[in-house]
Amino acid sequence: MRPDLRTEPDGATVRRRLARAFSPKLNRGQLLAGLxxxxxxxxxxxxxxxxxxxSLENLRETDLVRILDDVSQRTSRLQDESDELRSTRDQLLTSSNQEQVARKAAQERVDVLGILAGTAPATGPGIQLVITDPDGELGAVTLLDAVQELRDAGAEAMQVGDVRVVASTSFVNDSGGVRVDGTLLRSPYVFQVIGDPKTLSPALGIPGGVLATVNQSQSGSATVTEMDQVVVDALRRVEQPQYARPAETPSATASP
Amino acid sequence: MIAVLGLGVGIVLGLLLQPTVPPELQPYLPIAVVAALDAVFGGLRAVLDGIFDDRVFVVSFLSNVVVAALIVYLGDQLGVGSQLSTGVVVVLGIRIFSNAAAIRRHIFRA
Structure with missing residues (x-):
């Protein structure tokens, strides 16, 4: 026990001491040490x-407090993380909703513009106008007049024969008929027009209008039939504009 | 001899009875065990030095255990229990090492 500064005993001494210590001597001290x-x-x-x-039950109070602290910190950290993820998820859901709405609006624009540009088939109430011109005395001018009258009366989509009539449609006289956008049509010319029938048919029938002009000619005749369901399914191929590019406008979310 | 026998008997008893440590003693038992180990190594060294004394051994054993437990208890009350028990273990460890070194010198002469 105490610092031992004496000279080292030799091996024999050590062995003798060990032997003496290990020899069973029954005295009080030995017994007490044994006990x-x-x-x-x-x-x-x-x-x-x-x-x-x-386990936890063997830990001292401070350790338990530390563990409890760790656990509650961890809990709050996980709670924060969960909140964050939840808000991210909500954001994603909202944005996907917004995207859906935007997509729907864009689709509606595409549909409307497709009808206007003649790239989408259309159906609805309207009229059927049939102009017969067996002798070819009416010509392109009459057809163009008819188209203009129908447009003035609010026609939303129309086709003549199997050619869709759009803003750029041209009517050219040709032998035996009229070339509409390059397609040769012959009498009778059948117009399928979508619009309000109650507006379209009187517009054609006004004095000096298309019907009057045609019916005054020698061989031509024109008939208008109001219909509940007119199908305009002739399509026009869209050509990419060579020079024009969409300009940046806030509302330019969709292009046909 | 009787001490070695006693150690064996204690180990066997502990294995057979499988007691659980009462909760209020749990912080003190490890420190007390280390302190007792220190006393035992000191006693062994005293045997080899030829200055072993039963009375000294018993008193040092008991006082070691009591003082170690007391220090830990005091540390717990002061709020530095874990640090203080670390300190006690370090001190006792150093003593055990130095005693073991003395014993080694006696037995192996090195």
Whole structure:
């Protein structure tokens, strides 16, 4: 126990001392030391077992507080993370909703513009106008007049024969008929027009109008039939503009 | 001899009885065990030095255990229990090492 500064004993001395210490002598001191060693061995084993199945119940108060603190910090961190992820998810949902709305609006624009540009088939109430011109005395001018009258009366989509009539449609006289946008049509010329029938048919029938002009000619005749369901299914091929490019405008979300 | 026997008997008893440590003793038992180990190594060294004394051994053993437990208890009350028990373990560890070194010199002459 105490610092030992004496000279080292030789081996024989050490062995003799060991032998003396290990020789069983039953005196009070030896017994007491044995008892204490027994207590030590007992405590050692107990502590070993205790440590091996150590769980929360063996920890001291400060450690428990620290663990509790760790756990609650972890909980709040996970809670934060969960909140963040939840808000991200909400954002994504909202934006996908917005995207859906935008897509729907764009689709509607595409449909409307497709009808206007003649790239989409259209159906609805309207009229059928049939102009017969067996002798070819009416010509392109009459057809163009008819188209203009129909447009003035609010026609939304129309086709003549199997050619869709749009803003740029041309009517050219040709032998035996009229060339509409390059397609030769012959009498009778059948117009399918979508619009308000109650507006379209009187517009054609006004004095000096198309019907009057045609019916005044020698061989031509024109008839108008109001219909609940007119199908305009002739399509026009869209050509990419060579020079014009869409300009940046806030509302330019869709292009046909 | 009897001490070695006692150690064996204690270990066997601990294995057979499988007691659980009462909660109020749990912080002190490990420190007490280390302190007792220190006392045992000191006693072994005293045996080899030829100055072993039963009375000294018993008193040092008990006082080591009590003082170690007391220090840990005091540390717990002061709120520095874990640091203080670390300190106690370090000090006792150093003592055990130096005692073991002395024993080694006696037995192996090195």
């Amino acid at each position: 204490l060693c027994a207590v030590l061995g007992f405590a050692l084993v107990v502590q070993f077992r205790q440590t091996q199945d150590s």
